Amino acid sequence: MDDYFALDELLYRAVYPPEIASMFWRKNGKVSSAAFADPKGLSVDRGYFRDEKDVIDSMTRRFTGSIITIFAGDCASIQAIIRYLPSKSNPYHSEIHGSEHEPLLSKPQRFYLSERAWQVFPSVDQ
Amino acid sequence: MIIVLIAKQIEIRNNIKAYFDTAYDGEIIIVPRKHGRNIVILSENEYMKLNKQHLQTYYSKLHEATTGLDKTVVDADARAENLKKLEEIGNLKDNWNGNGAPGLPPALIKKTRALIKALKIQPEIFPTALETIQLEFDNSNNDHMEIEIGMSDKAEVFVAPYDDSEYFETIRSTAASINERVEDFYG
Numbered sequence: 001m002d003d004y005f006a007l008d009e010l011l012y013r014a015v016y017p018p019e020i021a022s023m024f025w026r027k028n029g030k031v032s033s034a035a036f037a038d039p040k041g042l043s044v045d046r047g048y049f050r051d052e053k054d055v056i057d058s059m060t061r062r063f064t065g066s067i068i069t070i071f072a073g074d075c076a077s078i079q080a081i082i083r084y085l086p087s088k089s090n091p092y093h094s095e096i097h098g099s100e101h102e103p104l105l106s107k108p109q110r111f112y113l114s115e116r117a118w119q120v121f122p123s124v125d126q
Numbered sequence: 127m128i129i130v131l132i133a134k135q136i137e138i139r140n141n142i143k144a145y146f147d148t149a150y151d152g153e154i155i156i157v158p159r160k161h162g163r164n165i166v167i168l169s170e171n172e173y174m175k176l177n178k179q180h181l182q183t184y185y186s187k188l189h190e191a192t193t194g195l196d197k198t199v200v201d202a203d204a205r206a207e208n209l210k211k212l213e214e215i216g217n218l219k220d221n222w223n224g225n226g227a228p229g230l231p232p233a234l235i236k237k238t239r240a241l242i243k244a245l246k247i248q249p250e251i252f253p254t255a256l257e258t259i260q261l262e263f264d265n266s267n268n269d270h271m272e273i274e275i276g277m278s279d280k281a282e283v284f285v286a287p288y289d290d291s292e293y294f295e296t297i298r299s300t301a302a303s304i305n306e307r308v309e310d311f312y313g
Contacts, residue, residue, distance in 0.1 A: 032250070032252040
């Protein structure tokens, strides 16, 4: 794996806290931009074109909670930076930063991503 | 012109058909009784007229209660829901976002609780990993507004209009200032 993100690569984000599933969901069914505010940068798992079920299985082994996804291209649209930061326990770990020098996404960046994100786990059909 | 007749019970009893016909013709008959337990006889037609006026008054009051400053009547359930959610937010422990976010300060929860109680139009509320609470509003034009509350006496406002450029404002973090800004947002 390299640090190149194709525009159509999916990025998966765990939404905490897992014990209160509805904490970040708005009445219109979208996730709140507040879930994208992290001063350390927004941790995600890169999809790397894996089967979505495999991604979800891998992530749910590490935590219990909801999973949302966005395209890498959504980040490019708002000049957010995706950093590939693999760890020993998670070779897919990456972070979305607001800019080269600021890990925190700006409010317009957070809002844009919240509007573009969709939930993949638990399935909205469940 | 409405004619009002006063007739004793015994007169009514002895001439009931005549009084009913009189009432049917539009007159109103009051029957005095002991201890003020009076009875009024009127035609169905007159009753419907009175009932219509009563219903108009009722709907007029209902309309007043559900528009403008009296929106609090409508948002009572939303307020209760927000106060409950705020308790859950207050119970979040350190590292609640899995990335080291601290629990939210009790003073912030207390401040937000007071705001929620005082807001005339209720927002949706969300915690952030920045030790702030975000109030979100959406109006009928699909415009979106976020007000971020922290421990500062200022609140950051972010507005994303549906068909215009996004912008920021800073307002005082008081119920009066927020109510004013929210009322302006909803027009």
